[in-house]
Amino acid sequence: MSSNKKTTPERLAAFSDAVFAVIITIMVLDLKPPAEATLKALLPLWPTALSYAVSYLFIAIIWVNHHHLLRFTHHATSQLIWWNFAHLFMVSLVPATTVWIAATRFAAAPVFVYALVFVLIETAYIAFEGEALSQASDSDITPPLRRITRIRCYLALGMFSTAAAISFWSPRSGFALVCCVLFIYLSPRVPDLHRSVR
Amino acid sequence: MSSNKKTTPERLAAFSDAVFAVIITIMVLDLKPPAEATLKALLPLWPTALSYAVSYLFIAIIWVNHHHLLRFTHHATSQLIWWNFAHLFMVSLVPATTVWIAATRFAAAPVFVYALVFVLIETAYIAFEGEALSQASDSDITPPLRRITRIRCYLALGMFSTAAAISFWSPRSGFALVCCVLFIYLSPRVPDLHRSVR
Amino acid sequence: MSSNKKTTPERLAAFSDAVFAVIITIMVLDLKPPAEATLKALLPLWPTALSYAVSYLFIAIIWVNHHHLLRFTHHATSQLIWWNFAHLFMVSLVPATTVWIAATRFAAAPVFVYALVFVLIETAYIAFEGEALSQASDSDITPPLRRITRIRCYLALGMFSTAAAISFWSPRSGFALVCCVLFIYLSPRVPDLHRSVR
Amino acid sequence: MSSNKKTTPERLAAFSDAVFAVIITIMVLDLKPPAEATLKALLPLWPTALSYAVSYLFIAIIWVNHHHLLRFTHHATSQLIWWNFAHLFMVSLVPATTVWIAATRFAAAPVFVYALVFVLIETAYIAFEGEALSQASDSDITPPLRRITRIRCYLALGMFSTAAAISFWSPRSGFALVCCVLFIYLSPRVPDLHRSVR
Numbered sequence: 001m002s003s004n005k006k007t008t009p010e011r012l013a014a015f016s017d018a019v020f021a022v023i024i025t026i027m028v029l030d031l032k033p034p035a036e037a038t039l040k041a042l043l044p045l046w047p048t049a050l051s052y053a054v055s056y057l058f059i060a061i062i063w064v065n066h067h068h069l070l071r072f073t074h075h076a077t078s079q080l081i082w083w084n085f086a087h088l089f090m091v092s093l094v095p096a097t098t099v100w101i102a103a104t105r106f107a108a109a110p111v112f113v114y115a116l117v118f119v120l121i122e123t124a125y126i127a128f129e130g131e132a133l134s135q136a137s138d139s140d141i142t143p144p145l146r147r148i149t150r151i152r153c154y155l156a157l158g159m160f161s162t163a164a165a166i167s168f169w170s171p172r173s174g175f176a177l178v179c180c181v182l183f184i185y186l187s188p189r190v191p192d193l194h195r196s197v198r
Numbered sequence: 199m200s201s202n203k204k205t206t207p208e209r210l211a212a213f214s215d216a217v218f219a220v221i222i223t224i225m226v227l228d229l230k231p232p233a234e235a236t237l238k239a240l241l242p243l244w245p246t247a248l249s250y251a252v253s254y255l256f257i258a259i260i261w262v263n264h265h266h267l268l269r270f271t272h273h274a275t276s277q278l279i280w281w282n283f284a285h286l287f288m289v290s291l292v293p294a295t296t297v298w299i300a301a302t303r304f305a306a307a308p309v310f311v312y313a314l315v316f317v318l319i320e321t322a323y324i325a326f327e328g329e330a331l332s333q334a335s336d337s338d339i340t341p342p343l344r345r346i347t348r349i350r351c352y353l354a355l356g357m358f359s360t361a362a363a364i365s366f367w368s369p370r371s372g373f374a375l376v377c378c379v380l381f382i383y384l385s386p387r388v389p390d391l392h393r394s395v396r
Numbered sequence: 397m398s399s400n401k402k403t404t405p406e407r408l409a410a411f412s413d414a415v416f417a418v419i420i421t422i423m424v425l426d427l428k429p430p431a432e433a434t435l436k437a438l439l440p441l442w443p444t445a446l447s448y449a450v451s452y453l454f455i456a457i458i459w460v461n462h463h464h465l466l467r468f469t470h471h472a473t474s475q476l477i478w479w480n481f482a483h484l485f486m487v488s489l490v491p492a493t494t495v496w497i498a499a500t501r502f503a504a505a506p507v508f509v510y511a512l513v514f515v516l517i518e519t520a521y522i523a524f525e526g527e528a529l530s531q532a533s534d535s536d537i538t539p540p541l542r543r544i545t546r547i548r549c550y551l552a553l554g555m556f557s558t559a560a561a562i563s564f565w566s567p568r569s570g571f572a573l574v575c576c577v578l579f580i581y582l583s584p585r586v587p588d589l590h591r592s593v594r
Numbered sequence: 595m596s597s598n599k600k601t602t603p604e605r606l607a608a609f610s611d612a613v614f615a616v617i618i619t620i621m622v623l624d625l626k627p628p629a630e631a632t633l634k635a636l637l638p639l640w641p642t643a644l645s646y647a648v649s650y651l652f653i654a655i656i657w658v659n660h661h662h663l664l665r666f667t668h669h670a671t672s673q674l675i676w677w678n679f680a681h682l683f684m685v686s687l688v689p690a691t692t693v694w695i696a697a698t699r700f701a702a703a704p705v706f707v708y709a710l711v712f713v714l715i716e717t718a719y720i721a722f723e724g725e726a727l728s729q730a731s732d733s734d735i736t737p738p739l740r741r742i743t744r745i746r747c748y749l750a751l752g753m754f755s756t757a758a759a760i761s762f763w764s765p766r767s768g769f770a771l772v773c774c775v776l777f778i779y780l781s782p783r784v785p786d787l788h789r790s791v792r
Contacts, residue, residue: 008265008269011211011215011265013605014212014215014608015215015218015219015261015265017605017608017609017612018215018216018218018219018220018414018417018612019219019222019223020609021219021414021609021612021613021615021616022219022220022223022224022612022616023223023226024613024682024686025613025616025617025620025686026223026226026227026616028617028620028686028687028689028690029227029620029623031687031689031690032690032693033690033691033693033694033697033704034694037694037698037701037702037703037704038703039703039706039707041703042703042707053683056683056686060676060679063609064672064675067602067605067609071602078262081262082258085258088222089251089254092222092223092226092254093226093229095226095229096226096229096230096231097231099230099231100231100232100235103231104235107235108235109235109236109237109239109240110231110235112237113237113240206463206467209409209413209463212410212413213413213416213417213459213463216413216414216416216417216418216612216615217417217420217421219417219612220417220418220421220422221421221424224421224424224425227425276460279460280456283456286420287449287452290420290421290424290452291424291427293424293427294424294427294428294429295429297428297429298429298430298433301429302433305433306433307433307434307435307437307438308429308433310435311435311438404661404665407607407611407661410608410611411611411614411615411657411661414611414612414614414615414616415615415618415619417615418615418616418619418620419619419622422619422622422623425623474658477658478654481654484618485647485650488618488619488622488650489622489625491622491625492622492625492626492627493627495626495627496627496628496631499627500631503631504631505631505632505633505635505636506627506631508633509633509636
C-alpha cells in the first residue's frame with residue numbers, strides 16, 4: 001500500500017529499468033535482415049553486429065552497476081533523481097550513435113561522437129554514484145572499496161576521453177579502446193559483486 | 199501475494215512508469231544519424247537535438263511530479279485512473295509534435311500545436327492532481343503548500359496558453375516561453391521535493 | 397525476497413502491464429506529422445487521429461478490466477497464464493489494424509478485420525475472466541455481480557460480431573458500432589469500480 | 595524500502611520482464627498492413643503472420659520458463675545476472691530473424707539462422723537454468739523432476755540443431771521441426787506447472 005511517508009528508490013529503480021529495457025531492445029529495430037536469402041549476405045553486416053553487441057554489453061554493465069548502487073540508497077533525493085535522468089539521457093544517445101558507427105563502418109567522426117557519449121555517460125554516472133554513496137555508511141561499503149570504486153570510474157572516464165581523442169587519427173583504435181573499458185568493468189566486478197550481492 | 203481487498207495505486211504507478219519510459223525512449227527513434235561521417239553533418243540537426251532535449255526534460259519533470267503526487271494517494275479510484283489515462287494520452291502526443299517542430303525548424307503551426315499539447319497535458323494534470331490531493335489530509339500536505347501547488351499549475355497553464363497564442367507571430371518566442379515553464383517547475387521543486395521526499 | 401513457495405500473479409500483472417504500455421505507445425510511432433507546417437495539413441490526418449484515440453481508449457479499458465480481474469486471483473495457474481498470453485496476442489494486433497483503417501480511411505475490409513480482432517480479444521478475455529473468477533469466492537464477488545459481468549461480456553462479443561458483419565455493407569456504421577461498446581464498458585464500470593476498488 | 599543487505603532477484607525479474615515485453619511487442623512493428631483495402635490482400639502476408647505467431651509463442655514459453663525458474667532463486671548472483679543477459683541477448687535476435695524468414699518466405703539460409711538463434715537461446719538457457727537450480731534444495735525440486743527438466747532442455751537443443759542442419763535441404767521441414775519443440779515445451783509443462791505454481 002502506498003504511504004505518503006515512504007521514500008521510493010524502488011519506483012526510481014523500476015522506471016530506470018523500463019528505460020534501460022526499451023533502450024537495449026530499441027537497438028534491435030536497426031538489425032535489418034539482408035535483402036537476399038544467403039548466408040554471404042550476412043557478412044557485410046558485421047559492423048552492425050559488432051556495434052550492437054558492444055552497445056548491448058555496455059548497457060548491461062551500466063544496468064548491473066546501477067542496480068548495485070541503488071542498493072545503497074535509502075532515499076530518492078531530488079539530486080539522485082535528476083542525476084539519474086541525466087544519466088539515462090546520455091544512455092539514450094547510444095542507439096543513434098551505434099547506428100551511425102555501423103552505417104559509416106567505424107569512420108572517425110562517428111567513433112569520436114560514440115566515445116564522447118560514453119564520456120558523458122560516465123560523467124553523469126560519477127555524479128549519480130557520489131550522491132548514492134553519500135547515503136551509505138562505512139559498514140555498507142568499506143573505505144577501501146569506496147576508493148577502488150572511485151578510481152575505476154575516473155580510469156574509465158580517462159580511457160573514454162583518450163578514445164575520443166585518438167579516434168581522429170585511428171578510429172578503429174579508438175573503438176578498440178572503448179571496448180577495453182568493458183573488460184575493466186567486467187573483470188573486477190565479478191568477484192566483488194558476487195560476494196556483496198550474496 | 200495478491201488480495202482482492204487490496205487497493206493498488208502501485209499498479210497504476212508501475213503502468214504509468216512503463217508508458218513514460220516508452221514515450222521518453224521512443225523519441226530516440228527519431229534521432230537519425232546524418233548520412234555523412236563528419237562532425238559538420240551534425241550541425242543541421244540542432245533543431246532535432248534541441249527539441250529532443252526539451253521534450254525529454256519535460257517528460258522527466260512530468261514523471262517527477264507524477265511520482266510525487268501518487269505518494270499522497272491511498273486508493274486507485276476510477277477517477278484517478280481515468281484522469282491518469284487522459285494525462286498519459288496527452289503526453290503520448292509529445293513525440294510526434296517534437297518531430298514536427300524539428301522537421302519544420304520551429305515553424306508557426308507546429309510550435310502552436312506543441313504548446314497546445316502542453317496546455318492539454320497541464321489541464322489533465324490539474325484534474326489528476328485535484329483527485330490525488332483530495333485523498334491527502336492536512337498533515338500530508340499543509341494548506342499553504344497545497345495553495346502554492348495549485349497556483350504553480352495555473353501559472354504553467356497560463357504560460358503554455360500564451361506561448362500557443364504568440365507562436366503565430368513569433369514561433370521561436372513561443373517555444374522559448376514553453377521552455378521558461380521548465381524553469382518554473384524545476385527551480386522551486388528542488389528544495390521542496392528534497393525536503394518532502396526525504 | 398523470492399521464495400519458491402510463492403505464487404506470483406504479481407509478475408503476471410507486471411509483465412502484462414509492460415506489454416500494454418508498449419502496445420499503447422507503439423501506436424504513437426504511426427502518428428507521423430504532416431510534411432507542411434500548416435494547421436490545414438493536419439485536417440487530412442483525422443482518420444489517423446480518430447482511430448488512434450479509439451484504440452487508445454480501448455486498450456485503456458482493457459487494462460482497467462485486466463487490473464480489476466487480477467485482484468480476484470490468488471494463484472497464477474498455467475491456464476490463467478496462457479489465456480493471458482492469448483489475450484495479449486490479440487491485443488497486439490490492434491496497432492497494425494488501426495494503421496490499416498486509418499490508411500484506407502475506414503474501408504470495408506480493414507474495418508471488418510478491426511472488428512474481428514475485437515471479437516478475438518473479447519473471446520480470449522471471456523476465457524481469461526472465467527479462469528480468474530473461478531478463484532473468487534462469493535464474498536469476493538456476489539453472484540448477481542458475477543452474472544452482470546458475464547452478460548456484459550457476451551453483449552460486447554455480440555456487438556463486435558455484428559459490427560464485423562455489417563462493416564461489409566457500411567464500414568462506417570460498423571466502426572460506429574465498435575465505438576458503442578466503449579460506452580457500455582465505460583459507463584456501468586465507473587460506479588462499480590469506484591465502489592469495489594475503494 | 596531499499597536495504598543494502600537485500601538480494602534482488604526481483605529487480606532481475608522485473609528488468610527481464612520489461613525486455614521480454616518490448617521484444618514481444620516490437621515484432622508487431624513489422625506487421626505492416628497491406629496497401630489495398632481487401633481481404634485478399636491479406637493472403638500473401640501469411641509468412642509474416644505464421645512467423646509472428648510462432649515467435650510470439652516461443653517468447654511466451656521462454657517467459658513462462660524464466661518465471662518458473664526464478665522462483666527457485668534466492669540470490670541474484672553475478673553468474674545468474676550475466677547468463678540472464680546472454681539469454682536476453684539471444685532472444686533479442688528473434689525479431690530480426692523472424693522478419694527475414696517472413697520476407698524470404700522460408701528460404702534456406704534465413705531458416706538456418708532462425709534455428710541457430712534458438713540453439714543459442716537454448717544454450718544460454720541451460721547455463722542460466724543450471725545456475726538457478728544450483729540454489730534449489732531437494733525439497734524445492736525433487737531429483738527426478740530435476741532430471742526430467744535437464745533431459746527436456748537437451749532434447750530441445752538437439753532438435754533445434756537438427757532443424758538448423760536439415761534447413762539447408764528442406765527449409766520448411768526445418769521450420770516445422772522448430773515448431774515441434776513448441777509442443778514438447780507446451781504439453782508436459784502444463785500439468786507440472788499447474789501443480790507446482792498452485
